[in-house]
Structures are given as structure tokens and as C-alpha cells.
Amino acid sequence: MIIGHMSDTHLGAYAGKDDEREQDYYDAFREAIEVFVKDHVKLVIHSGDILDSPKPYGTAMKVLVEGVKLLDERGIQFLFTLGEHDISNVPSTPHPYLLDVLGVAKYVGTGEPVIIDDVVVAGLHKHKRVEREMLCKKLDEVARRVSQTDGKRRIVVLHQGLTGLREFVGEISKDDIPAGFDYYAMGHFHVPYEFRCGKGLGAYPGATHWVDWDDPETTSINLVDLSGDEPRINIVRLKTVRPKIEKDTKLEELDGILQELASSIRENRKKPCLLLKVETDRPFDPRPSEDSLKNHYIVTIRQVLKKVGGEVLQEAPDVNAELVRLTENVIGDKDKAEFALFELLKALSDEDWRKGALELVWNVFKEGKLK
Numbered sequence: 001m002i003i004g005h006m007s008d009t010h011l012g013a014y015a016g017k018d019d020e021r022e023q024d025y026y027d028a029f030r031e032a033i034e035v036f037v038k039d040h041v042k043l044v045i046h047s048g049d050i051l052d053s054p055k056p057y058g059t060a061m062k063v064l065v066e067g068v069k070l071l072d073e074r075g076i077q078f079l080f081t082l083g084e085h086d087i088s089n090v091p092s093t094p095h096p097y098l099l100d101v102l103g104v105a106k107y108v109g110t111g112e113p114v115i116i117d118d119v120v121v122a123g124l125h126k127h128k129r130v131e132r133e134m135l136c137k138k139l140d141e142v143a144r145r146v147s148q149t150d151g152k153r154r155i156v157v158l159h160q161g162l163t164g165l166r167e168f169v170g171e172i173s174k175d176d177i178p179a180g181f182d183y184y185a186m187g188h189f190h191v192p193y194e195f196r197c198g199k200g201l202g203a204y205p206g207a208t209h210w211v212d213w214d215d216p217e218t219t220s221i222n223l224v225d226l227s228g229d230e231p232r233i234n235i236v237r238l239k240t241v242r243p244k245i246e247k248d249t250k251l252e253e254l255d256g257i258l259q260e261l262a263s264s265i266r267e268n269r270k271k272p273c274l275l276l277k278v279e280t281d282r283p284f285d286p287r288p289s290e291d292s293l294k295n296h297y298i299v300t301i302r303q304v305l306k307k308v309g310g311e312v313l314q315e316a317p318d319v320n321a322e323l324v325r326l327t328e329n330v331i332g333d334k335d336k337a338e339f340a341l342f343e344l345l346k347a348l349s350d351e352d353w354r355k356g357a358l359e360l361v362w363n364v365f366k367e368g369k370l371k
């Protein structure tokens with residue numbers, strides 16, 4: 001039995017900002033659906049960050065419903081959990097849940113096991129850092145309930161970062177994840193990654209299209225064969241992804257670089273995103289350079305200013321780490337500092353900040369987190 005596993009589709013990214021780039025996420029999602037149909041998977045798991053925003057524009061929802069309907073018509077079940085991009089701070093029904101209401105998909109983020117033929121699937125939606133203890137308890141409960149179903153392959157679906165895997169940051173540690181599952185269908189990291197957990201295999205397929213500049217340009221989905229003793233993953237690379245190019249140069253050498261880029265255009269693929277970092281003594285107008293390439297590239301020019309002494313200003317250090325350090329100095333507690341910076345501040349910058357941020361603070365207070 002082969003199942004499809006995808007994650008972090010971020011449908012609706014760039015909506016209202018860049019029509020061309022908005023399409024990239026729809027293209028990658030549709031391509032993934034085509035692969036699942038062509039390869040006759042039994043079911044598809046989406047590990048969250050289905051949408052880019054909890055308040056999506058209509059097109060993102062249309063593309064999502066069309067894709068999932070296509071699977072449904074072929075008898076392929078779509079099981080999903082939710083990531084932080086799908087969940088609003090204002091308590092309301094997350095948009096992807098409408099798939100469940102329509103009967104074309106099954107939400108598995110409640111911990112309730114779902115049995116499909118010879119697999120049992122259970123998951124949890126994204127939990128925040130301050131909810132770590134609750135998440136660990138729920139995970140143990142999910143493992144206990146799933147262990148009661150005999151003779152089936154066991155799959156858990158999560159949208160969490162795990163510490164203890166490479167240099168990744170997460171809300172819980174890899175060691176907090178209970179053993180007893182055959183496959184750990186993970187989402188959140190946009191970098192593909194596989195790991196062992198007990199006798200099982202865990203995998204982040206990564207985003208279907210890169211979101212942040214540092215995300216890998218090559219993206220993929222997983223076809224997971226559960227028929228053997230151990231799961232086997234076949235990684236399928238997606239072809240519709242927009243290429244990206246980064247170049248460092250100096251203002252004096254910019255013209256040469258522009259000519260080189262203009263002559264290295266490859267047709268029959270998407271216009272690459274191009275990031276040009278130009279070292280310069282003083283700010284300059286980047287528009288003529290951007291205009292000269294805009295038919296063939298989506299150009300961003302970043303100016304790196306030299307100090308008067310000739311020393312190049314360093315690229316920004318790890319801003320998050322520095323913010324945590326400074327905030328911790330003021331508040332006197334690292335957990336509170338991280339809550340303030342990564343959750344409360346984000347809620348406060350939302351349009352509906354009053355409701356969302358108040359709700360967040362109230363919940364944390366009620367549940368006695370952060371003392």
C-alpha cells in the first residue's frame with residue numbers, strides 16, 4: 001500500500017502582491033495532486049500549512065477544493081492537519097476544515113484515530129511553544145489509542161518543529177515523540193528531512209514550493225510504501241518550481257553582471273527570481289538595473305553599504321537570537337521573552353489584533369502557562 005505525503009503548500013502566498021508568484025504555489029500543489037493520481041496512492045496526507053494565511057483570498061480555497069475533489073473522485077482519501085499558517089488567533093473554524101464539512105477530506109488534527117483499510121492515522125494540529133506540556137500529553141494519548149488497533153500500519157501526522165534533528169529549532173524535542181508508529185508524517189520544516197524514531201521512520205517532505213529565500217529551490221513530495229516490514233520513501237521532485245538565483249557583486253561590476261545575466265536566459269522555464277546583492281559606497285537608484293532585466297527575471301536588488309573606512313558592514317547577525325537576549329534582559333525569563341516575541345508580537349501586528357492578542361494572553365493566563 002502506497003500513501004502520498006505532502007506538506008507546507010502555502011496556498012495563497014503572494015495573493016494581492018504578485019500574481020505571477022501567487023500561481024507558483026497553485027502550480028506546485030496541482031502538480032503534486034497529479035502525481036498522487038497517476039501513481040494510484042491509497043490516501044494522501046497533508047501535514048499542515050495548507051494555506052499561507054488563516055484569512056485566505058478565494059482563489060487559494062478554490063485551488064485547494066478543486067485539488068482535493070479530484071482526489072476524492074478517484075477514491076483517494078485526503079487526510080490533513082493544520083499548521084500555524086492555517087490557524088487564526090481569533091477562535092474560529094479554520095478554512096481547510098471546510099473540506100471535512102464537504103465530505104471530501106478528513107481532518108485528523110484532533111488525535112482521533114481514523115482507520116482506512118490496513119492503516120490507522122491520527123494526528124494533532126500545530127501546538128505553540130508554550131503548549132509543550134499539553135502537546136506531549138496528547139501525543140502519548142494518541143500513541144496509546146493507536147496501539148489498540150491490531151494488525152495495521154500506524155501513522156501519526158504532526159506540524160511541529162523538532163529539536164535534536166540537525167540544527168533545527170522546534171517546540172518539542174525528537175525524544176518527546178512516542179515510539180510505536182510506522183510512519184511519522186511531519187510538516188513545518190521547509191527542508192526535506194528523514195529521521196528514525198523507534199522502529200519507525202519520520203519524514204518532512206518540505207514545502208511544495210519554496211516560501212522563504214533560504215528554503216531549498218528543489219522541492220518534493222513523498223510516496224511512502226507501507227507494504228514491507230519498514231516504510232520505504234520514494235521522493236518525487238516537483239518540476240513546476242520557480243528557479244532562484246543569488247549573486248554578490250560590487251557597484252563597479254554591476255553592468256558586467258547585468259549583461260551576463262541577460263545573455264544566460266533559458267527559455268521554456270519560469271522566470272527565475274533573482275537577488276542581486278550589490279556592495280556600494282553610497283545608495284544608488286536600482287530601478288534602471290531592475291528594468292533592464294525584468295522581462296526575464298523577477299529582480300530584487302539589495303544594497304550592501306560600505307563603511308567609510310572601507311570595511312563592509314556585516315550582514316545582519318541572528319536577529320531573533322539577539323531579540324530574545326534583549327527581551328529576556330528586560331522580562332527576566334526566556335519562555336516569557338519567546339512568547340512575547342514570537343507569538344504575542346505576531347498577534348499584535350494582525351489587523352484584528354485586539355481580539356486575537358487578548359485571546360492569546362487570556363488562554364495563556366487561564367491555563368497557568370508561564371506562571
Ligand SMILES: [Mn+2]
Pocket residue numbers: 008049083085188190
Ligand atoms: Mn510552513
